[in-house]
Amino acid sequence: MFKVLVSDPISDFGLQQLMDADDVEVIKQTGLSEAELISIIGEFDALLVRSQTTVTERIMEAGVKLKVIGRAGVGVDNIDLEAATNRGIIVINAPDGNTITTCEHTFAMMMALARHIPQAYAKTVNGQWDRKSFLGVELRNKKLGVFGLGRIGIEVSKRAIAFGMTVLGYDPFMPEERAKQLGIQLTTLDEIVRAADFMTVHTPLTNETHHMIGKPQFEVMKPGMRIINCARGGIIDELALIEALDEGIVAGAAFDVFENEPPAPDHPFFSHPKMIVTPHLGASTMEAQENVAIDVSEQVMHILRNEPFKNAVNMPSIPLELLNRLQPYFKLCEHLGNSLAQMTDGAVREITIECAGELADLDTTPLSPYVLKGVLTHHLGAEQVNIVNALHLAKQRDIQLVFKKSLFSQISSSKITIRLKTTEEERWVTGSSVTGIGDRLIKIGPYPVDLSPQGHLLLISQQDEPGIIGQVGMVLGANGINIASMQVGRQEVGGSAVMILEIDHQASKTVIEELKAIPDIKRVREVNFD
Numbered sequence: 424m425f426k427v428l429v430s431d432p433i434s435d436f437g438l439q440q441l442m443d444a445d446d447v448e449v450i451k452q453t454g455l456s457e458a459e460l461i462s463i464i465g466e467f468d469a470l471l472v473r474s475q476t477t478v479t480e481r482i483m484e485a486g487v488k489l490k491v492i493g494r495a496g497v498g499v500d501n502i503d504l505e506a507a508t509n510r511g512i513i514v515i516n517a518p519d520g521n522t523i524t525t526c527e528h529t530f531a532m533m534m535a536l537a538r539h540i541p542q543a544y545a546k547t548v549n550g551q552w553d554r555k556s557f558l559g560v561e562l563r564n565k566k567l568g569v570f571g572l573g574r575i576g577i578e579v580s581k582r583a584i585a586f587g588m589t590v591l592g593y594d595p596f597m598p599e600e601r602a603k604q605l606g607i608q609l610t611t612l613d614e615i616v617r618a619a620d621f622m623t624v625h626t627p628l629t630n631e632t633h634h635m636i637g638k639p640q641f642e643v644m645k646p647g648m649r650i651i652n653c654a655r656g657g658i659i660d661e662l663a664l665i666e667a668l669d670e671g672i673v674a675g676a677a678f679d680v681f682e683n684e685p686p687a688p689d690h691p692f693f694s695h696p697k698m699i700v701t702p703h704l705g706a707s708t709m710e711a712q713e714n715v716a717i718d719v720s721e722q723v724m725h726i727l728r729n730e731p732f733k734n735a736v737n738m739p740s741i742p743l744e745l746l747n748r749l750q751p752y753f754k755l756c757e758h759l760g761n762s763l764a765q766m767t768d769g770a771v772r773e774i775t776i777e778c779a780g781e782l783a784d785l786d787t788t789p790l791s792p793y794v795l796k797g798v799l800t801h802h803l804g805a806e807q808v809n810i811v812n813a814l815h816l817a818k819q820r821d822i823q824l825v826f827k828k829s830l831f832s833q834i835s836s837s838k839i840t841i842r843l844k845t846t847e848e849e850r851w852v853t854g855s856s857v858t859g860i861g862d863r864l865i866k867i868g869p870y871p872v873d874l875s876p877q878g879h880l881l882l883i884s885q886q887d888e889p890g891i892i893g894q895v896g897m898v899l900g901a902n903g904i905n906i907a908s909m910q911v912g913r914q915e916v917g918g919s920a921v922m923i924l925e926i927d928h929q930a931s932k933t934v935i936e937e938l939k940a941i942p943d944i945k946r947v948r949e950v951n952f953d
């Protein structure tokens with residue numbers, strides 16, 4: 424039974440499928456301090472949060488069973504991603520579920536700014552019928568500057584265009600052609616700052632976007648400009664904004680997010696007449712909350728059940744079509760990597776992944792975490808390694824990854840050769856995944872074999888001499904080890920030869936030593952598959 428802790432308010436409707444699952448127990452406990460979370464997290468397999476819970480390294484350290492942290496929303500700045508990756512904890516988010524809702528909140532803020540709605544409301548309900556102080560502006564024919572043309576920035580731009588606004592956009596990752604199709608004029612941050620009547624930010628908060636709009640930008644702005652932040656506190660410098668409002672450069676500002684949340688009760692925004700504020704409500708609609716909760720619940724369930732999943736924030740994402748084509752090879756890659764590590768002496772320096780057949784026409788880099796998981800599990804133990812941290816662990820150990828495609832890709836069937844270079848030797852194995860049959864080991868080094876990667880194998884290298892097979896059989900028989908199958912290969916008569924035995928249970932160290940003592944046997948290796 425998997426245990427899932429929900430530590431922020433998340434839609435019950437969206438969590439329903441998790442709560443209905445026979446193999447999942449959901450426990451909701453919101454408003455916990457770090458110490459309280461630390462005291463209970465050890466028994467949970469998954470943690471679901473919004474933006475209130477700060478998921479620290481200490482919490483993850485105590486979360487010894489934690490496999491996944493699900494963020495029911497977009498921003499993962501409340502989760503220590505590096506610590507999660509180091510510990511092999513998958514972090515997923517729900518990037519699409521609240522786009523429209525946040526875009527609509529931004530638009531509501533822009534209209535409220537243009538027409539002073541909150542300020543006019545406050546006076547009216549206080550008994551003052553003041554029609555003079557609240558002369559507004561139209562949106563039509565105004566220039567809107569949009570920083571960050573991702574999901575939300577694009578939706579805001581579309582609506583602004585429908586309102587007759589000109590959209591000036593800045594996003595280093597937006598292709599010119601796509602911007603043109605959307606009717607957005609791509610330009611520079613500086614140009615927008617000088618030309619816009621309204622500005623809105625829709626980037627994540629990063630080192631680069633921190634105080635992206637600050638004193639130097641306010642100094643060159645068009646006087647009377649209005650500015651909105653429904654993305655993240657800290658993208659616009661709060662103190663510089665207050666000055667710009669006081670100096671009359673900025674006519675009004677609407678903020679949903681703050682540098683520190685919740686802000687102190689005496690935050691200067693709260694007493695400024697030209698400010699409109701909401702308490703991080705961008706994603707707070709019924710629809711968005713259901714969407715994001717459904718998305719994370721589904722993905723968390725997949726992860727707990729070891730099924731394919733999407734939206735991992737701390738793993739490279741794989742396009743769905745590619746994922747479907749590579750997925751049949753994931754387990755094979757793990758088996759090839761793991762068996763090879765068991766056959767090889769020395770510290771791993773380089774791993775080559777060579778694909779042939781249909782596979783050679785695909786981007787096969789997503790196979791590497793599986794190969795690495797197989798290799799590193801042999802050295803570090805299954806508890807330490809998973810597909811989230813495998814690349815990170817390999818980088819830490821300076822293990823080089825090489826990708827190769829076979830020249831005969833068109834004519835050969837799909838197969839994968841993994842080659843391991845260590846400080847002492849170089850070995851390789853080849854495998855294939857055959858529809859209806861499953862994974863097969865088809866070569867060990869230069870020797871063709873046909874084995875299923877399961878159970879226990881004995882790999883024996885010897886001089887090609889009569890009588891050795893009999894002696895091996897005697898040792899195994901005397902120790903009660905049954906041979907399920909045997910394959911032999913040699914490079915030339917009387918030369919180097921190999922014997923590959925499938926045995927019914929694992930051979931002890933003593934048995935291995937007895938086999939090694941047979942004259943003409945050069946090397947004995949046992950390979951155990953999980």
Ligand SMILES: NC(=O)c1ccc[n+]([C@@H]2O[C@H](COP(=O)([O-])OP(=O)(O)OC[C@H]3O[C@@H](n4cnc5c(N)ncnc54)[C@H](O)[C@@H]3O)[C@@H](O)[C@H]2O)c1
Pocket residue numbers: 497498499518521522525570571572573574575576593594595596597625626627628629631632653654655679680703704705706707
């Ligand atoms: N207020 C809320 O409740 C709420 C709700 C949802 C999302 N958000 C926040 O809104 C922001 C945008 O969300 P999204 O879903 O559109 O994200 P997104 O990832 O789709 O878009 C972000 C865009 O910012 C661009 N960008 C990154 N660095 C940039 C830079 N230096 N200059 C210009 N552009 C840059 C990226 O290229 C990307 O296109 C995020 O910060 C998210 O956390 C807030």
Ligand SMILES: O=C(O)[C@H](O)COP(=O)(O)O
Pocket residue numbers: 473474475495496497498499521703705706707
């Ligand atoms: O990044 C997000 O998705 C938003 O900031 C929403 O945060 P919330 O889930 O805490 O409302």
